Amino acid sequence: MTRSEPPSRWSRRRVLASIGTGIATAAAGCTGSNSIGGEPTYEEGTVGDLNVSDNASRSASEMSTAAALADQQVSTSVTPLDALELTDHEFVVESGYLGSTVQGTVEHTGSSRVQTVEVRTRVYDDAGTLLDRYLATTGDLNAGSSWAFQVIVLEAPSDVGSYDITVLGTPT
Secondary structure, three states: OOOOOOHHHHHHHHHHHHHHHHHHHHHHHOOHHHOEOOOOOOEEEEOOOOOOOOOOOOOHHHHHHHHHHOEOOOOOOOEOEOOEEEEEEEEEEOOOOOOEEEEEEEEEOOOOOEEEEEEEEEEEOOOOOEEEEEEEEEEEEOOOOEEEEEEEOOOOHHHOOEEEEEEEEEEO
16 A cells, blocks of 8 residues: 555645745746846947057057956856946957957946946957957946946957947846
């Protein structure tokens, strides 16, 4: 004779499963303007005609500094948020160690603070081959504020044909 679990235990499991599903659904619905979801959507960016003769390459010490400051480690805690918008971006060549950069502005249109904001940029050569990815990160972006970002790109300006870019965040 086999022993079966009492009916009360089965109903307890069902109740716990229902509660767990309800909590997950409620948490997803509570994000409001900070709705979270899926893979990031990248915007195309062009390099255009640059006068790069003065800034064609970094010196060894400038490259060392740029490499130390260029961020390539993506965060796993960020996700697309409706409240974060890329309002502008462009490929800019700066003098000195900065060299190739992507600069722009992120606007926070939501109603609550965003804990972490990350701008991800992927750079390509003229043939469309991915060269690498770079990013810039900031923390604690308040509702209604904006952030002027600068992504340091380690490739020489003459090697970059185009880029794409997205913004991600971690809601509070």
